[in-house]
Amino acid sequence: QKEVEQNSGPLSVPEGAIASLNCTYSDRGSQSFFWYRQYSGKSPELIMFIYSNGDKEDGRFTAQLNKASQYVSLLIRDSQPSDSATYLCAVGYSGGSNYKLTFGKGTLLTVNP
Amino acid sequence: AAGVIQSPRHLIKEKRETATLKCYPIPRHDTVYWYQQGPGQDPQFLISFYEKMQSDKGSIPDRFSAQQFSDYHSELNMSSLELGDSALYFCASSRKKGTTYEQYFGPGTRLTVT
Numbered sequence: 001q002k003e004v005e006q007n008s009g010p011l012s013v014p015e016g017a018i019a020s021l022n023c024t025y026s027d028r029g030s031q032s033f034f035w036y037r038q039y040s041g042k043s044p045e046l047i048m049f050i051y052s053n054g055d056k057e058d059g060r061f062t063a064q065l066n067k068a069s070q071y072v073s074l075l076i077r078d079s080q081p082s083d084s085a086t087y088l089c090a091v092g093y094s095g096g097s098n099y100k101l102t103f104g105k106g107t108l109l110t111v112n113p
Numbered sequence: 114a115a116g117v118i119q120s121p122r123h124l125i126k127e128k129r130e131t132a133t134l135k136c137y138p139i140p141r142h143d144t145v146y147w148y149q150q151g152p153g154q155d156p157q158f159l160i161s162f163y164e165k166m167q168s169d170k171g172s173i174p175d176r177f178s179a180q181q182f183s184d185y186h187s188e189l190n191m192s193s194l195e196l197g198d199s200a201l202y203f204c205a206s207s208r209k210k211g212t213t214y215e216q217y218f219g220p221g222t223r224l225t226v227t
Contacts, residue, residue, distance in 0.1 A: 032214070043203055043218040044156065088155060092214060099207075099214050100146065100169050103155040 002027040004091050006104035014112050019076040021107050023089030026070070032092035033065055033072045034101065037085045044088055048074060079111040115140055117206050117219030125225045126194050134189040134222045138206030144168070145187040146216060147179060148203040156203060162187060163209070194226045 003026040013019045021035075032051050036044035050056045050063040050072065062075040072091075076083055086106040092099060118137040126132050138145050144163045148156035149172075158171035162181035173179075176194075181187045191198060201223055205216040 034215070036218075041201075043201075043221045046215060046217060049215055094214070099144070099163075100158045100161060100171065101216060102158075105155045 002030070002091065002093065002102045004089055004102050004104040006087075006089050006107050008105060009108040010110050011107055012110045012112060013079050015079060015081060017079050017111075019079045019083065019109055019111070021074040021076075021087050021089075021109065023072045023074075023091075023104055024070055025072070025089075025091045025102075027091070027093060028067075028070065030070075030091045030093050032094075033063070034090040034092065035061075035063060035074045036088040036090060036103075037083075038088055038106070039085045076109075079109075081111050081113050084109060084111050117204055117217055119202075119204050119219040119222050121222060122220065123223050123225075125227065127227055128194060128196060130194050130226075132191045132194060132224060134191070134202055134204075134224075136187045136189070136204030136206075136219060138185050138187070138204075139208075139217060142206035142208045142217075143185065144207045144209060144214065145181055145185070146205040146207070147173075147187070147189050148205065148218075150201045150203060150221075152200075159189070191224075196226050199224060199226045 035048040038044045048063040064073045088106045089104040090101040146161040147159040150156045159173040165181045179189045205218045207214040
């Protein structure tokens with residue numbers, strides 16, 4: 001059973017601060033790692049993906065992956081009220097033509113003006 | 114850029130009725146996934162298709178079936194609906210690139226069973 005764990009939150013940060021979201025996963029064979037942002041009642045929106053150890057930056061977002069520790073994180077710099085949403089960590093595993101994502105239960109982020 | 118299209122966006126059905134949800138993937142995407150998301154829950158994988166063949170199966174009830182057609186669109190058929198089937202149903206699509214698959218979600222269909 002592949003598991004993905006996230007702190008459910010809520011995580012509250014002031015506007016302009018750095019928000020740090022964390023995720024751990026159980027399957028060492030996992031190959032790809034994704035962060036989705038989901039506003040209430042809306043669909044998940046892919047905001048970052050990372051496949052190799054280290055950091056990946058895209059605008060205000062930085063994803064960090066440590067496969068040895070089975071840990072992936074998302075940093076949001078200069079947090080804005082519009083960043084308030086649930087952030088879903090998803091871990092992918094590929095076996096032949098089979099591929100699916102296992103999601104964590106999400107962390108609710110609130111950015112206070 | 115073109116996104117995943119789902120229809121209908123909202124659907125109200127009564128218990129024991131049937132429902133059909135449709136998904137049109139992003140052009141040139143070869144894989145379609147279906148997810149169910151209940152209130153306050155994370156998306157639960159139901160089933161996926163790669164090149165029109167079922168590629169993986171998750172927690173899909175036997176009352177549900179799905180297929181992918183020659184134009185790559187997919188349909189999720191749900192029969193003998195139960196109150197517990199009320200949820201958001203998302204379709205996602207991806208294009209195989211080596212061993213990585215970035216899935217992009219559609220807007221979802223909100224199914225309410227009364």
